[in-house]
Amino acid sequence: MLRVTSFVHLFIKNTFTKTSTLLDLTLGNGNDALFCLQRGHRVLGLDIQALAIERSEEKCKDYPDHEFHQIDHALLDTVIHESLDGVLMNNGYLPNGDEHITTSLTSSLAALAKSIEMMRPLAYLIVTLYRKQAGGLFEAQGIESYLRQNKKLRFDQSYTYPNDDLAALVLIFQKVDERS
Numbered sequence: 320m321l322r323v324t325s326f327v328h329l330f331i332k333n334t335f336t337k338t339s340t341l342l343d344l345t346l347g348n349g350n351d352a353l354f355c356l357q358r359g360h361r362v363l364g365l366d367i368q369a370l371a372i373e374r375s376e377e378k379c380k381d382y383p384d385h386e387f388h389q390i391d392h393a394l395l396d397t398v399i400h401e402s403l404d405g406v407l408m409n410n411g412y413l414p415n416g417d418e419h420i421t422t423s424l425t426s427s428l429a430a431l432a433k434s435i436e437m438m439r440p441l442a443y444l445i446v447t448l449y450r451k452q453a454g455g456l457f458e459a460q461g462i463e464s465y466l467r468q469n470k471k472l473r474f475d476q477s478y479t480y481p482n483d484d485l486a487a488l489v490l491i492f493q494k495v496d497e498r499s
């Protein structure tokens with residue numbers, strides 16, 4: 320079975336063009352950012368932890384078209400001022416890092432609301448949620464409910480593993496084109 324991270328990468332590969340600008344709201348170890356940079360995309364990335372920024376900068380050092388900021392993603396509008404073709408959010412804690420520093424529903428919703436405003440019409444939002452982590456189910460339910468009720472978005476697809484209600488979950492939404 321395809322892992323959730325591979326599913327997300329396949330979607331990125333099949334969806335965005337070389338000129339796309341993508342925002343990664345949770346840089347972590349920089350794996351998603353590196354994948355996007357290797358495909359020729361411009362990548363803006365945020366993480367609340369210095370360690371995540373250091374690891375991501377090191378991993379992506381050969382690809383200059385990136386801009387990473389150490390900041391709570393709820394405050395993204397203070398550092399990001401570009402229109403976005405895609406937004407990635409891979410929630411939870413930093414693998415091989417402090418498991419107590421994890422995403423929270425309040426800041427995730429603030430970051431999503433601001434991201435949606437900066438997304439171009441027909442841009443994609445790709446969210447990966449880990450429902451087995453501490454607080455993960457509460458956060459996942461809150462995020463899914465918020466996104467499904469958001470009139471600026473259209474549900475596109477989801478991906479998870481069979482026979483496990485708490486398995487990792489990918490949700491993909493597309494921004495509605497209000498001009499058409």
Ligand SMILES: C[S@@+](CC[C@H](N)C(=O)[O-])C[C@H]1O[C@@H](n2cnc3c(N)ncnc32)[C@H](O)[C@@H]1O
Pocket residue numbers: 344345346347348349350351352365366367368371390391392393409410411412413414420421422423426427
């Ligand atoms: C699962 S990791 C992301 C993995 C990453 N996408 C990768 O490719 O390696 C989640 C990250 O979210 C970060 N994070 C948690 N709360 C945050 C917040 N409020 N703002 C920004 N980043 C946050 C954590 O520090 C952690 O590095």
